[in-house]
Amino acid sequence: MNFKDSLPIYIQIKEYLCRQIITGKLEPNQMIPSVRNLATQLTVNVNTIQKALRQMINSGLLVTKRGEGNYVTSDKKLLEKIKRDMIVAEQRKFVQNMKSIGITPKQTHLILANHLK
Template sequence: MITIDYQSRIPIYEQIVERFEMLILKGVLEPDDQMPSVRSLALQLSINPNTIQKAYTQLEQQGYIYPVKGRGNFVSGSGKLAEEKKQAFFQDLDALLAYGREIGITQNECRNYIDQYYSEGGES
């Protein structure tokens, strides 16, 4: 479910956060699904439990998961989070398109690139 790139410059806890965010946003982990326990995930990934706890704390602060005392962590509803991520994406895309226009990229070039990207399996 979660893989870590030990060669990456991205801290391990951030990699864990990113992987769980994507699993939640894609619907692989559904609302109210129980998250793996800190201890079991730490054993599975062969990393310090404090690293997992740090990632879970960040996921909780961002609204992806919620704790239940004595039972563990569970996935929050991701509808609002997914919408926020989409809005952030489109804001970034607006900036990229403006930059592309400034350097002479045409609307047709953008369309062709997007069509090619999705036809080559870029769509999940």
């Protein structure tokens, strides 16, 4: 994984894992890799992984089973909410990027319409 300097690594890891869940690469009730495995896989400190997972547990996206590990929630409403939130965040980023380079909302709409053809 290539990390950006503009965003804390633990947030990027959280976003990465959320994408894995939203796209079905990690399914509801599936156990996620251990903290150590994720740290090795992503080449980051164990504490960084723990911080990302703690936030995901606090939000309900991950469920900890004592002595077993962390699992993706089976709460379909929460999973849909997380997906909607990610869509809105991506839309905001896109629109802000277009504005920052001088593209009007109308031009943005046309660009998207042409791209989707």
